[in-house]
Amino acid sequence: MRRYALFLGCTTPTQVLQYELSSRWICKQVGIELVDIEDFICCGINQNNISLEAGLLLASMNLALAEKRGLDILTLCAACTGHLSEAVEKLKDPKTRDYVNSKLKTVDLKYEGKVRVKHISRVLYEDIGIDRLKEKVKISLSKLRVAPHYGCHYLKPSSAFKGFDDPDNPKTLHHLISVTGAHPVEYETINLCCGGKSFPVSEDIPKFLVKSKLDNLKLKEIDFLVVQCQTCYLMYRDQQKVLNRKFHRKYNMPVLLYPQLLGAAMGGDLKDDLGIHLNGISVADFAKKSGVDLK
Amino acid sequence: MRLTELDPKFRSEVLNHEEAQGLNACFACGTCTAGCPIHEIFPEYDPRKLAKMVKLGMREEVLSSPTIWYCSTCHNCEQRCPQDVKFFDILNVLKNMAAKEGYAPHSWIEQTKQIMKNGIIFSITEELKAKRRALSLPDLKCDGERARKIIKLTGVDKIKDQGKA
Numbered sequence: 001m002r003r004y005a006l007f008l009g010c011t012t013p014t015q016v017l018q019y020e021l022s023s024r025w026i027c028k029q030v031g032i033e034l035v036d037i038e039d040f041i042c043c044g045i046n047q048n049n050i051s052l053e054a055g056l057l058l059a060s061m062n063l064a065l066a067e068k069r070g071l072d073i074l075t076l077c078a079a080c081t082g083h084l085s086e087a088v089e090k091l092k093d094p095k096t097r098d099y100v101n102s103k104l105k106t107v108d109l110k111y112e113g114k115v116r117v118k119h120i121s122r123v124l125y126e127d128i129g130i131d132r133l134k135e136k137v138k139i140s141l142s143k144l145r146v147a148p149h150y151g152c153h154y155l156k157p158s159s160a161f162k163g164f165d166d167p168d169n170p171k172t173l174h175h176l177i178s179v180t181g182a183h184p185v186e187y188e189t190i191n192l193c194c195g196g197k198s199f200p201v202s203e204d205i206p207k208f209l210v211k212s213k214l215d216n217l218k219l220k221e222i223d224f225l226v227v228q229c230q231t232c233y234l235m236y237r238d239q240q241k242v243l244n245r246k247f248h249r250k251y252n253m254p255v256l257l258y259p260q261l262l263g264a265a266m267g268g269d270l271k272d273d274l275g276i277h278l279n280g281i282s283v284a285d286f287a288k289k290s291g292v293d294l295k
Numbered sequence: 296m297r298l299t300e301l302d303p304k305f306r307s308e309v310l311n312h313e314e315a316q317g318l319n320a321c322f323a324c325g326t327c328t329a330g331c332p333i334h335e336i337f338p339e340y341d342p343r344k345l346a347k348m349v350k351l352g353m354r355e356e357v358l359s360s361p362t363i364w365y366c367s368t369c370h371n372c373e374q375r376c377p378q379d380v381k382f383f384d385i386l387n388v389l390k391n392m393a394a395k396e397g398y399a400p401h402s403w404i405e406q407t408k409q410i411m412k413n414g415i416i417f418s419i420t421e422e423l424k425a426k427r428r429a430l431s432l433p434d435l436k437c438d439g440e441r442a443r444k445i446i447k448l449t450g451v452d453k454i455k456d457q458g459k460a
Binding site: 048 | 365374384387388394402403407417430433439442449450451454
């Protein structure tokens with residue numbers, strides 16, 4: 001059995017509980033043991049705005065906490081993935097590591113550079129593999145046409161993800177979607193950012209970015225937008241409501257988190273295991289649309 | 296703008312930060328701006344223009360500009376740069392400098408306060424605890440002690456809010 005320290009981040013465990021719920025369920029099914037480290041704190045990415053030093057120190061603290069337990073980190077949020085992975089790269093430089101450790105001493109921690117950081121989708125893709133995932137699928141969701149959305153920090157900055165997928169033409173989420181029988185649909189704005197990191201400063205930015213994506217998807221007869229980051233999830237879920245209210249639009253694109261889609265194909269309970277109802281999607285509607293029999 | 300209003304030291308002030316070293320390699324081709332999703336919505340946010348303004352020494356204009364905070368951190372600018380300039384890092388250096396001068400937006404200051412209190416950027420309310428228990432999710436620890444100690448070392452806790460400087 002593979003073991004990972006589960007890095008929840010800030011937003012998933014407070015606002016998108018179904019992402020955590022379905023991720024934990026999936027990991028149990030495929031034999032990944034998740035270890036909760038209650039001392040984990042914010043990854044530090046937003047601190048970069050006002051202090052790169054604070055951003056790096058917060059990331060380093062989390063890496064040190066995982067290293068202390070001899071574990072690699074499994075992330076759910078794309079931004080945590082990008083920021084922690086970037087920190088791993090920066091801390092390969094002994095000078096930077098020494099500097100960081102001189103500060104971590106204050107909190108009785110030390111980082112030696114042994115931790116790897118992987119997003120849950122990457123763990124499923126690389127550690128478990130497409131073939132083994134296929135063996136676990138009980139229900140083919142072949143009625144579904146879904147649009148994959150990767151999330152910027154899942155693969156960028158690419159210097160922190162050497163040898164894994166291609167940020168300009170990503171394919172791993174497509175493959176992971178295909179495992180479920182659902183059809184991943186190609187569309188032009190696939191790599192467009194959700195704007196989540198601008199949201200605290202300007203709510204207009206995600207609003208217009210979400211609009212661009214949804215206008216593109218409207219032409220493609222999509223059942224669900226499938227994301228793998230809770231911030232992307234929140235932007236697409238909430239900004240369509242804002243657009244409908246302010247600009248009299250009629251956007252109605254349901255958004256799923258990837259583990260929910262995979263979980264449905266693996267026969268998970270749509271409500272208790274995957275929390276589909278928490279997406280504002282009726283379980284009965286989801287079952288009908290996707291061809292899942294309700295028990 | 297008059298030449299006397301420029302700050303000739305601004306460029307070296309920025310270059311003193313290791314993260315901003317790439318600035319010298321920028322030849323202002325504009326590939327960063329062309330690939331920037333924020334520029335498409337708000338043309339006034341313009342990575343190429345910002346790099347130029349730093350080189351010219353337009354210190355006050357750059358650091359006080361509300362647009363430097365618009366970036367959504369998608370990394371397209373650095374991914375596509377033919378000169379391998381990490382504009383994303385340069386922008387962070389500029390924002391860090393602006394923050395020190397009191398230009399940081401309220402939301403980023405508030406997040407720091409939350410991290411120092413809770414360890415994460417949100418409060419862990421009784422309502423949330425109940426929701427998590429109803430889904431059989433483990434309790435979250437609500438402790439920012441370590442984060443508080445670390446953040447204090449950087450002096451970020453002393454940074455003032457925009458408008459309150």
